[in-house]
Amino acid sequence: MEMTKEEMLDLGDAHCAGCFGDGVQVATGCTVGKGNIKKTHYGKIAMTLISSKDNKAVRSYVVPASFVKMEQSPFMQQRKPGVPASQASCDISQPSIDMVMSMPDSAFIEVTDVFDYELDSLVVQFKRVKCSKCQEMVIGKYANILDEEIVCRPCMEEVHKL
Ligand SMILES: [Zn+2]
Structure with missing residues (x-):
């Protein structure tokens, strides 16, 4: 298979x-x-x-x-x-x-x-931003925008659960 x-x-x-x-x-x-x-x-x-x-x-x-x-x-x-x-x-x-x-x-x-076997991306990401909700740093490509503010994924999902 x-x-x-x-x-x-x-x-x-x-x-x-x-x-x-x-x-x-x-x-x-x-x-x-x-x-x-x-x-x-x-x-x-x-x-x-x-x-x-x-x-x-x-x-x-x-x-x-x-x-x-x-x-x-x-x-x-x-x-x-x-x-x-x-x-x-x-x-x-x-x-x-x-x-x-x-x-x-x-x-x-x-x-x-x-x-x-080719890895998807070999470019190491250094750009980071701060989550406006939890204040923790997140690598840029993983950040989200919610109500015009930068948020990490867990904070974004928590907001969406409410
Ligand atoms: Zn957060």
């Missing part, structure tokens, strides 16, 4: 693979801040890593069977009820770390061939 550009960008909040996303950012240099990885809240355990220099990308995702194996580990069983990873004991977390580190890369993660 062909995916749209937006569907190729994943991760989200309260996502069990958020730490995976963090690791990929450290390992690859692609970051949410630079916009060459994006959180789009599709909830997939996958991401598109984009090289803005040459407008190329690869799609990368965790091999489902390895994720199922990880889910069955004592570490993940402990995490599911909401125990933070930082509170897992080494006795429980170390076997999971050893399992992942001993897997061949191809058993853990799938990486597609390189394909063309």
Whole structure:
């Protein structure tokens, strides 16, 4: 199935693979801040890593069977009820770390061939304005005009809800 550009960008909040996303950012240099990885809240355990220099990308995702194996580990069983990873004991977390580190890369993660992917805009916006309602700064292209005054989007939407 062909995916749209937006569907190729994943991760989200309260996502069990958020730490995976963090690791990929450290390992690859692609970051949410630079916009060459994006959180789009599709909830997939996958991401598109984009090289803005040459407008190329690869799609990368965790091999489902390895994720199922990880889910069955004592570490993940402990995490599911909401125990933070930082509170897992080494006795429980170390076997999971050893399992992942001993897997061949191809058993853990799938990486597609390189394909063309152009980011929408590489021009970093510095122009900022101040919202007349909340007084917070907003990058110009995100600002709105309401009753001849500059407002940020949340302030604009709040006004429209009334
Ligand atoms: Zn505002």
